[in-house]
Amino acid sequence: MPKDHPRSQEVSLLGSNGTQYAQDYDPSVLESVENTHSYRDFFVKFNCPEFTSLCPKTGQPDFATVYISYIPDEKMVESKSLKLYLFSFRNHGDFHEDCMNIILNDLVELMDPRYIEVWGKFTPRGGISIDPYTNYGRPGTKWEEFAQSRLLQHDLYPEKVDNR
Amino acid sequence: MPKDHPRSQEVSLLGSNGTQYAQDYDPSVLESVENTHSYRDFFVKFNCPEFTSLCPKTGQPDFATVYISYIPDEKMVESKSLKLYLFSFRNHGDFHEDCMNIILNDLVELMDPRYIEVWGKFTPRGGISIDPYTNYGRPGTKWEEFAQSRLLQHDLYPEKVDNR
Amino acid sequence: MPKDHPRSQEVSLLGSNGTQYAQDYDPSVLESVENTHSYRDFFVKFNCPEFTSLCPKTGQPDFATVYISYIPDEKMVESKSLKLYLFSFRNHGDFHEDCMNIILNDLVELMDPRYIEVWGKFTPRGGISIDPYTNYGRPGTKWEEFAQSRLLQHDLYPEKVDNR
Amino acid sequence: MPKDHPRSQEVSLLGSNGTQYAQDYDPSVLESVENTHSYRDFFVKFNCPEFTSLCPKTGQPDFATVYISYIPDEKMVESKSLKLYLFSFRNHGDFHEDCMNIILNDLVELMDPRYIEVWGKFTPRGGISIDPYTNYGRPGTKWEEFAQSRLLQHDLYPEKVDNR
Amino acid sequence: MPKDHPRSQEVSLLGSNGTQYAQDYDPSVLESVENTHSYRDFFVKFNCPEFTSLCPKTGQPDFATVYISYIPDEKMVESKSLKLYLFSFRNHGDFHEDCMNIILNDLVELMDPRYIEVWGKFTPRGGISIDPYTNYGRPGTKWEEFAQSRLLQHDLYPEKVDNR
Amino acid sequence: MPKDHPRSQEVSLLGSNGTQYAQDYDPSVLESVENTHSYRDFFVKFNCPEFTSLCPKTGQPDFATVYISYIPDEKMVESKSLKLYLFSFRNHGDFHEDCMNIILNDLVELMDPRYIEVWGKFTPRGGISIDPYTNYGRPGTKWEEFAQSRLLQHDLYPEKVDNR
Amino acid sequence: MPKDHPRSQEVSLLGSNGTQYAQDYDPSVLESVENTHSYRDFFVKFNCPEFTSLCPKTGQPDFATVYISYIPDEKMVESKSLKLYLFSFRNHGDFHEDCMNIILNDLVELMDPRYIEVWGKFTPRGGISIDPYTNYGRPGTKWEEFAQSRLLQHDLYPEKVDNR
Amino acid sequence: MPKDHPRSQEVSLLGSNGTQYAQDYDPSVLESVENTHSYRDFFVKFNCPEFTSLCPKTGQPDFATVYISYIPDEKMVESKSLKLYLFSFRNHGDFHEDCMNIILNDLVELMDPRYIEVWGKFTPRGGISIDPYTNYGRPGTKWEEFAQSRLLQHDLYPEKVDNR
Amino acid sequence: MPKDHPRSQEVSLLGSNGTQYAQDYDPSVLESVENTHSYRDFFVKFNCPEFTSLCPKTGQPDFATVYISYIPDEKMVESKSLKLYLFSFRNHGDFHEDCMNIILNDLVELMDPRYIEVWGKFTPRGGISIDPYTNYGRPGTKWEEFAQSRLLQHDLYPEKVDNR
Amino acid sequence: MPKDHPRSQEVSLLGSNGTQYAQDYDPSVLESVENTHSYRDFFVKFNCPEFTSLCPKTGQPDFATVYISYIPDEKMVESKSLKLYLFSFRNHGDFHEDCMNIILNDLVELMDPRYIEVWGKFTPRGGISIDPYTNYGRPGTKWEEFAQSRLLQHDLYPEKVDNR
Numbered sequence A, B, C, D, E, F, G, H, I, J: 001m002p003k004d005h006p007r008s009q010e011v012s013l014l015g016s017n018g019t020q021y022a023q024d025y026d027p028s029v030l031e032s033v034e035n036t037h038s039y040r041d042f043f044v045k046f047n048c049p050e051f052t053s054l055c056p057k058t059g060q061p062d063f064a065t066v067y068i069s070y071i072p073d074e075k076m077v078e079s080k081s082l083k084l085y086l087f088s089f090r091n092h093g094d095f096h097e098d099c100m101n102i103i104l105n106d107l108v109e110l111m112d113p114r115y116i117e118v119w120g121k122f123t124p125r126g127g128i129s130i131d132p133y134t135n136y137g138r139p140g141t142k143w144e145e146f147a148q149s150r151l152l153q154h155d156l157y158p159e160k161v162d163n164r
């Protein structure tokens, strides 16, 4: 086991025993790490098929796969803290569209990324499923146009959905 | 259950008991909600695999999966009212292409969105299936060109269809 | 076109223009045809992915794919009449399990088959989908045990369901 | 809407507004309905892809698709109460194998079915996923052997799993 | 059944009993209907997995799925007449590439559309399958460039083919 | 090229130039070859996804994938002659169930096999597709019971059908 | 978080920080837990798509998905210890067939189960992939015959493999 | 690299440099290794998607995926020698059914296994594909009946074939 | 059979009996036919899943699916001659990248097309598979830029590969 | 076997017997070969589904499919050396994002390519999987903009991920 890895001290959460799971929406659990490759533009995507929240009106649980994709600047979101953050929606009630925009806002606040997008694909309620997609490019930079271009090309080929 | 959620009073349909299902095409059931993230362009997509209407000539039932995708401005369509609206086509007779354009028109009327598109994928009759796709960008804005661009790139890779 | 085919006169519904679609559950539309291969045991299966009925309590529409499979004796169900029969559930309200058992009963009444089974796979409501399966072998014959054997082996490998 | 359906009064939960969601494991929410086709052996299967519980040791959430399949005797489980029951595991901590056996036991207690089986397919932790399967045939009847036979044939063709 | 639908008289083929099926290539069976939404650009696609013709050299049958997609101007092709038209290739011999270009030419002649494309995906002969794709934009309009753009992006991600 | 292969003279059709394609149902084109491994029971299956016939009533074309599987005794069906035989249904009108039983009867007549089964999976008409399955074991031998056993286990897991 | 769960003290590995990963084959890492449902026969399956070992001859890495399925008696294998055990093959060299039989033997030694089976599906080398399957029923009990029955029905429908 | 593995000397082919590839059918390249687990019945399956031979009549290449599955007695076939053996069919001409029976015979000759089966799934010629399946149980032992049972259950659910 | 088709004399290979299969790489077998639709730009694609060659170093066989797609000018490649040409690589040794570029060069030489691309997807060796893609637009025309644009968009969404 | 192939002497690794597998990250094993088609821009892609490394913090193994795609200039990476290079990560600990950027950097150093991209798709840990994507175009050339364009279009349609 590579104990002497130079970045192994950086994040306190990895492998730690006494992890605390927040019981309601809690953006304070998010932690960032330094991006050691900021000389280059590159994407990092998180596939999160275990997202669940509550309907703000009825209290019934909602389920989604959330895809988060971003181009870091100086900071990156630490993946275990992201897991805890998403977990904190478990007993929290909010509309689908609000959840996705809130996640986007919190990650912009945390990392100040060059570009980021958040896509939620929810399971159906009443025979209809809802998929919100929101993105962001740093204002006043080329990434603003980058975001508009990706919005223009968003989901031209929707996945086949048959509720089974 | 988060009873005190600030938006929980906004929509009367959610969870209500005495829902009335319209028996024929009825756009008046559509309701809108306020978009609390109108400072940003983002997509909302509805996957609706349980759409059914009647053939205007023979009266036999038609079935489709309808995909509705839009970028809201100040208003969003409330999802349960959309379900009731789509349900109201159940005993209504109209051609495939007309249904999709009517849905588009009614949602433009309701929400005045920045951009919207409606795609229906019907099951086959006589060995042939029909998939109408129609879209709209608010006239006189950049969204008009946005709509043309998406039309240009529409369905370049058709799904494999073999009628089974 | 083979106009002089010996069986072309047998069924009045095929290709007829003035087909009447029943508005509620109507087993009287079912018609039978003679089985010209009754010297042999063989299966006929109908795949019916366009079944829809109403929830008896809420009135909301339910959707299912229904698989009907049987071994005929002297009679077979005419396929166009079966379509009309299944269509007659469109505005009829009944529980999933009842619908499948009723279809079984009506087809037994019509054809007196050696063996028959009916399997409905419904789309989800509230995150759960229901699949009733019911079968029948003619009492007092080997087909009774045949039915029990197929029940024993029923659905040992459930299809993967993820509500999308 | 078929208001006068004879069984529409039977279950109080369907469509009711003030549904209460239990916050921890609560088998008392389960309700049964009468089986009107008890003259016949038939299967009812529930596909439940939205099951989630907590790890009893670490508190982290677990996710599974649960398949419940049974042959009713005089009683059937009401599907909305089943949804509430499964929901009550949301903040409850128990091992995968325990959850499946507990569900089986509770449904046997509720319905006294002829036969029942419960299969959970969990998402991976540490690169390994766990799928418990448990079944039951009423003791002292032919259904006891029925259960052993299905156990013998269980999952001879495991689904392809690659953690993506 | 909506007998009084305003467009129900327009097309004589729908539901008619005495349909004549042409025995060889016959473009005269094509019929058009008025496009009531010509104020907008929208796509209509036909999925036709039951296309079959004969090899002009050997006489052996060829099979294909044909995808026809177009943006109508004032006229649309009536779908039942399209079925009869495609059926008329059944006993007609022509090369794959010729069939697709002929279909394109005939539909341009019939409808004078803004844009149209035809794609055939044939089953293999001698281990190789052939997929011709041809398109057209009305000359002297922006649709001419529209066609070139779609050609440029055509089939960048070929479907996986393994002849099984 | 192995010109001197001992079996290369046996069948006149392979590679021959002047093949004649029958225009209507013609069982006389079937040819048999000797089974050089008759000391053993083994299966040969033909997958025939390009079967097409005509509806005896309306004349419209029907399409199916036909699976033919058998255990030869002294004779085997030559595969190119089987192709011509199936082709001869192209302009022939008969019901789905009749076609499958006729194919079975003709191949029994030709080969006198130990066991044979024929399964047709047709594309839908009016939203319903039909799949006949028929089998045969040589009477008075163990293969008769073999056929009954396979009938008992036939299609316990129907393929998912959604008409697309 | 359910800290007071009665079984939370039983296994020391779950959530512990200082996990040691063995560098070569080490069956001593396996731990068992008590089966609290030993009054019933039920299956537990582990899906392990991240198995890797070394070729004993060339030293090149081999990859497999391993499926382990068993019916416990009084003991169950603790899942995190199983992960560490399988991990210990990472730098160990052995033939595919040996690895699977060794895993089976070690788990029999650990748990003394009623029944167990181990199936490895390896990635190809030189265009061929190898899938060993081995099983075991406790000698002198009905589980011995249980194992033979499952062997008889093993893999009658091999998955489609095309090396892509 | 585990150089001192006790079985690493056993097979000369693994990793050797000067491998000779036979140019025509050559069963002499097959080598066996000792089965160190002959105290148990277990399956070994080879998935061979790169099988190719020549048509004995026309000389055109044929392609297949071959599945070989067996229960060893004292000997096992060495996998690299099996690769060379299958490769030797590359320029050899024989009918599909003959190839599969020859492979079976050669492996029986080599290993004297308890049980073995060989299944070839060929790509189509003239729109039809052929899948021979042959098996063998050691005569005068229980494995003879084992082979008959598997033949009885062979391929009850044919894979979907559409020649693409 | 349409004997009098005007193009039926053009190609001598179709249906001919004495076809010669080249034993090593032989571009001289390629034949062209006239493009009767050269007034239009359209694509023709060949799907060739049965490509096999030899590794130039070890002599072991390589397998690939080759996709060839082009826009013809005055000439088209005759499909049966293409089959023979690809077949001639069977006993020829060359690296993957060389094979694809050679095929491209030979087809440019034969047809002088407006545009052409060749994509090979090989099966893995040592756990890695290689997919070369090469394209060409006629120099000094707009097709040169056409080729660069398609290169820019090439394979942005690689197919999922898992070596099984 | 083509012994006299002109390029067969170029690479010493192919088929060599005494291959040494590095035990930790070792870019020195990478070897290049000459690109004999440098007169043209073309892509070469490596699909590497057997990548595994260690978590730098916990030491537990990580698994990924890595896709490497590049346009060579004068040099190409030799595929067997690439296999050894990727293998050298097996016992090396580094974060996902670092691994992908390091591979990119090493291959740029080795080949000085026109363009290159590296995409890793990792299996999940704690319910979340991470997919880094990084690319590079030679600075000061048109390939720099080429890289930015591909970044802009990267992964607009994420694969469906459900952790099973």
Ligand SMILES: [Ca+2]
Binding pocket: A160, A161, A162, A163, A164, C163, C164
């Ligand atoms: Ca689905």
Ligand SMILES: [Ca+2]
Binding pocket: A161, A162, F162
């Ligand atoms: Ca579907």
Ligand SMILES: [Ca+2]
Binding pocket: A163, A164, C160, C161, C162, C163, C164
């Ligand atoms: Ca599904």
Ligand SMILES: [Ca+2]
Binding pocket: B160, B161, B162, B163, B164, F163, F164
């Ligand atoms: Ca399909």
Ligand SMILES: [Ca+2]
Binding pocket: B163, B164, F160, F161, F162, F163, F164
């Ligand atoms: Ca389908």
Ligand SMILES: [Ca+2]
Binding pocket: A164, C161, C162, C163, C164
């Ligand atoms: Ca799904």
Ligand SMILES: [Ca+2]
Binding pocket: D162, I162
């Ligand atoms: Ca996979």
Ligand SMILES: [Ca+2]
Binding pocket: D163, D164, J160, J161, J162, J163, J164
């Ligand atoms: Ca998955």
Ligand SMILES: [Ca+2]
Binding pocket: E161, E162, E163, E164, H164
């Ligand atoms: Ca296939």
Ligand SMILES: [Ca+2]
Binding pocket: G161, G162, G163, G164, I164
């Ligand atoms: Ca594959």
Ligand SMILES: [Ca+2]
Binding pocket: E164, H160, H161, H162, H163, H164
């Ligand atoms: Ca297919």
Ligand SMILES: [Ca+2]
Binding pocket: E160, E161, E162, E163, E164, H163, H164
């Ligand atoms: Ca395929």
Ligand SMILES: [Ca+2]
Binding pocket: G163, G164, I160, I161, I162, I163, I164
């Ligand atoms: Ca794969």
Ligand SMILES: [Ca+2]
Binding pocket: G160, G161, G162, G163, G164, I163, I164
């Ligand atoms: Ca595969």
Ligand SMILES: [Ca+2]
Binding pocket: C160, C161, C162, J162, J164
């Ligand atoms: Ca899933």
Ligand SMILES: [Ca+2]
Binding pocket: D160, D161, D162, D163, D164, J163, J164
């Ligand atoms: Ca998976």
